[in-house]
Amino acid sequence: xxxxxxxxxxxxxxxxxxxxxxxxxxxxxxxxxxxxxxxxxxxxxxxxxxxxxxxxxxxxxxxxxxxxxxxxxxxxxxxxxxxxxxxxxxxxxxxxxxxxxxxxxxxxxxxxxxxxxxxxxxxxxxxxxxxxxxxxxxxxxxxxxxxxxxxxxxxxxxxxxxxxxxxxxxxxxxxxxxxxxxxxxxxxxxxxxxxxxxxxxxxxxxxxxxxxxxxxxxxxxxxxxx
Amino acid sequence: xxxxxxxxxxxxxxxxxxxxxxxxxxxxxxxxxxxxxxxxxxxxxxxxxxxxxxxxxxxxxxxxxxxxxxxxxxxxxxxxxxxxxxxxxxxxxxxxxxxxxxxxxxxxxxxxxxxxxxxxxxxxxxxxxxxxxxxxxxxxxxxxxxxxxxxxxxxxxxxxxxxxxxxxxxxxxxxxxxxxxxxxxxxxxxxxxxxxxxxxxxxxxxxxxxxxxxxxxxxxxxxxxxxxxxxxxxxxxxxxxxxxxxxxxxxxxxxxxxxxxxxxxxxxxxxxxxxxxxxxxxxxxxxxxxxxxxxxxxxxxxxxxxxxxxxxxxxxxxxxxxxxxxxxxxxxxxxxxxxxxxxxxxxxxxxxxxxxxxxxxxxxxxxxxxxxxxxxxxxxxxxxxxxxxxxxxxxxxxxxxxxxxxxxxxxxxxxxxxxxxxxxxxxxxxxxxxxxxxxxxxxxxxxxxxxxxxxxxxxxxxxxxxxxxxxxxxxxxxxxxxx
Ligand code: HEM
Ligand code: HEM
Numbered sequence: 001x002x003x004x005x006x007x008x009x010x011x012x013x014x015x016x017x018x019x020x021x022x023x024x025x026x027x028x029x030x031x032x033x034x035x036x037x038x039x040x041x042x043x044x045x046x047x048x049x050x051x052x053x054x055x056x057x058x059x060x061x062x063x064x065x066x067x068x069x070x071x072x073x074x075x076x077x078x079x080x081x082x083x084x085x086x087x088x089x090x091x092x093x094x095x096x097x098x099x100x101x102x103x104x105x106x107x108x109x110x111x112x113x114x115x116x117x118x119x120x121x122x123x124x125x126x127x128x129x130x131x132x133x134x135x136x137x138x139x140x141x142x143x144x145x146x147x148x149x150x151x152x153x154x155x156x157x158x159x160x161x162x163x164x165x166x167x168x169x170x171x172x173x174x175x176x177x178x179x180x181x182x183x184x185x186x187x188x189x190x191x192x193x194x195x196x197x198x199x200x201x202x203x204x205x206x207x208x209x210x211x212x213x214x215x216x217x218x219x220x221x222x223x224x225x226x
Numbered sequence: 227x228x229x230x231x232x233x234x235x236x237x238x239x240x241x242x243x244x245x246x247x248x249x250x251x252x253x254x255x256x257x258x259x260x261x262x263x264x265x266x267x268x269x270x271x272x273x274x275x276x277x278x279x280x281x282x283x284x285x286x287x288x289x290x291x292x293x294x295x296x297x298x299x300x301x302x303x304x305x306x307x308x309x310x311x312x313x314x315x316x317x318x319x320x321x322x323x324x325x326x327x328x329x330x331x332x333x334x335x336x337x338x339x340x341x342x343x344x345x346x347x348x349x350x351x352x353x354x355x356x357x358x359x360x361x362x363x364x365x366x367x368x369x370x371x372x373x374x375x376x377x378x379x380x381x382x383x384x385x386x387x388x389x390x391x392x393x394x395x396x397x398x399x400x401x402x403x404x405x406x407x408x409x410x411x412x413x414x415x416x417x418x419x420x421x422x423x424x425x426x427x428x429x430x431x432x433x434x435x436x437x438x439x440x441x442x443x444x445x446x447x448x449x450x451x452x453x454x455x456x457x458x459x460x461x462x463x464x465x466x467x468x469x470x471x472x473x474x475x476x477x478x479x480x481x482x483x484x485x486x487x488x489x490x491x492x493x494x495x496x497x498x499x500x501x502x503x504x505x506x507x508x509x510x511x512x513x514x515x516x517x518x519x520x521x522x523x524x525x526x527x528x529x530x531x532x533x534x535x536x537x538x539x540x541x542x543x544x545x546x547x548x549x550x551x552x553x554x555x556x557x558x559x560x561x562x563x564x565x566x567x568x569x570x571x572x573x574x575x576x577x578x579x580x581x582x583x584x585x586x587x588x589x590x591x592x593x594x595x596x597x598x599x600x601x602x603x604x605x606x607x608x609x610x611x612x613x614x615x616x617x618x619x620x621x622x623x624x625x626x627x628x629x630x631x632x633x634x635x636x637x638x639x640x641x642x643x644x645x646x647x648x649x650x651x652x653x654x655x656x657x658x659x660x661x662x663x664x665x666x667x668x669x670x671x672x673x674x675x676x677x678x679x680x681x682x683x684x685x686x687x688x689x690x691x692x693x694x695x696x697x698x699x700x701x702x703x704x705x706x707x708x709x
Contacts, residue, residue, distance in 0.1 A: 003404075003409075003480075004403050004404060005402055005403060005404070007393070007396050007397050007399075007404055008397075010404060010409065010412075011393065011412060011416055014409075014412065014413050014416045014417070014487065015416035015417070015419075015420065017487055017488075018416065018417045018420060018421075018451070018487055018491060019420050021487070021488070021491040021492065022420065022421070022424055022443065022447075022491065025443060025491065025492050025494065025495070025507060025510065026424060026439065026440055026443035026444075026494065027424055027430055027440070029439050029503075029504055029507050030430040030431065030436045030437075030439040030440045030443075031429070031430040031436070032504075033435050033436045033439055033503065033504060034430055034431070034432055034433055034435070034436035037433055037435050037436070057367075058364065058366055058367045059301075059362035059363065059364065060298065060300045060301065060362060061298075061299070061300025061301050061303060061304060061364070061367060062300055062367075063300075063367040064299070064300050064303045064304070064367075065299075065300070067577060069498075069501050069502065071500035071501070071576075072500060073500060073573055074648075075573075075647045075648045075650070078650070078653075082502070083501070083502045084502050085435045085502050085503075087435075087502070088433050088434035088435040088438075088502075089433050089435075090433075091433055091434035092432060092433055093366075093428065093432065094366065097363065097365070097374045097375070097376075098364070098365050098366045098374065099375070099428040100365065100366050100368075100428050100431040100432075100437055101366065101431055101432055101433045101434045101436065101437040102366035102367050102368075102434065102437070103366055103367045103368040103369075103434065103437055103438065103441055104367075104434050105434060105435075105438045105498070105501055107369065107445075107497060107498075107577070107581070108577055108578075108581065108582070109577035109578070109647075110579075110657075111653075111657075112653040133290075134289075135289075135290070138654060140654050140657055140658050141289075141654070141657065142285075142286050142289050142657060143289065144285070144289055144298050144299045144300065145289070145290060145293055146298070147293050148293070148295045
């Protein structure tokens, strides 16, 4: 028996060796993290509208440029406290076409982290303006504009929020109001606020520990997954 | 060159002429057509996928160029990555595999029919997947697995069928030993099939943090257990073949193979260093990322030692320069990855454009260049038609210079981006600072894209001789060689 001559031996060791390693490093840790990520005491599940907004966030590919994870590093402090697994307990699958939790943590910051977007910019109007044309509020932004999340109407219907788009960005005629998807997305963005970590909460100590030790890798557990 | 063309003549030596391939000894038209169809399909995806890449790179300079939802940056970015991964890279590597496996097994491919079905399924999956992405329908925004599961199932069916086809070919080989190329090529399949299954089963991905653990695992295995082994497997065949001498060391190849499986599988979590995923999987990832240097040294050392003393042959060949450049990139930029994985350096580079630079220096500088080398080296032996040498040279230089601009701009820009964040100035400063680097990326990208058009033309010039009328002479030559 030799790998050089016995193809079935070679193929099965190659395949099952990989499967075994995958279980150890990928699948079982994922399962374990899933079972241990409990929502923090102050957290609310997403409302139906916010969940719909998460769907818009995912479909438009916002995650290509925005993270939602605060690392235990000084440079991330501006975005909030270090994230913990519990923060993501309510980010759950969107439907039969996507039976997995959507990836919101992201891996690139072309734009800023959004973990606390709702706290940083709590104004609905600011969020609408920014989505209608980011350059209307942040002149140097390279973010795409999302006019298809809005309708241009002759006059705003009862109860609708009129987006006060400044002249150079506004349509020639009519007023700008968000459509259903626009409203959902803004509801989702405004819901992005880290829940406080209660003092004495085990997550808090673990997250604090990794904040202190994270940079040199001595921290025992990042963000309290134990 | 025996007979000069208007451009390439001895009087006007714009380029030095390169060696031509040895006479074609294959008569199997059906085989030539099959391999060529994979290569042509791949070239089409390359042109399409990088047109999209180029377009979105312009969007950094002109975000308001249009406001069409289907062409929005966030939707097109995964169209770019999935098209170049599953359309270009995959099909180009498979074209090579469909040549190398039967050749080194000394027999015909198990089934041409099944291989055509695989091609159809893969093409179909990428077309439908791309259209859905543009329509805003994806799997949840995860990099390289954005296609919804029904689409990915079609893709996987194509890959599984081909794995079966190739495995049967190897099983019925005409010699005793399984050549090392086939280890790597089958490894690619036998690792990637379980990988895709694991990535798409939902049971352990029910909240975003669990999904992230799987994503790290998947994202790196995608590049490391599919593109990397098959690209290396092709090179284990084409490099010695083109140099007409044996590979330097067979056992180094075997060592690199097993360490690839042992080490690479463990390093996925380095994509989420400092994320609130379990600290131990991150630490394991960092350690094995450094361990990967062994695999790298064994693999590239083997190739470079094979090339040693053959400088002349490389200079005289139009395909070997691609292989040399690809091998050097493999070493340099994977080693760059090992550095990137260190926590101290992740602090600066993570989330920045430095990562995008690394992605292209590897997927392009390593995988894409190696595949080009193999395709230029192998296709003419099958189809009986060589590409015009001048245009192969243009292709090479545009691609390499373009990539150097792309990678250089983003490596410098990305580092400055990280430093800007660390200095605590407002975020938008890092965006302003990147503007000129993004511009240089677009310039490099333009050169790269032009080189892809040239490549597509060259592929067309390599089409199987029988296809065109009036090429009877080549046909006769083929027939004679077969007799
Ligand atoms: C020794 C081998 C390698 C190591 C240790 C390594 C390490 C890394 C690390 C640490 C990152 C994450 C950077 C960050 O997010 O800050 C990364 C990203 C990446 N690497 Fe590698 N790399 C290696 C080889 C390769 C090869 C051979 C390829 C391609 C064939 C490749 C393709 C990529 C891609 C596409 C990404 C970006 C993923 C994303 O965020 O979308 N790497 N690599
Ligand atoms: C004309 C050539 C190309 C251009 C102009 C180009 C441009 C781009 C752009 C603009 C992005 C998005 C970067 C961002 O998010 O900031 C990107 C991402 C990416 N491209 Fe390309 N690309 C080209 C060719 C390729 C090829 C041939 C491959 C692979 C074989 C490739 C693989 C990738 C990958 C893996 C990413 C994701 C990077 C990451 O997440 O780190 N690209 N490309």
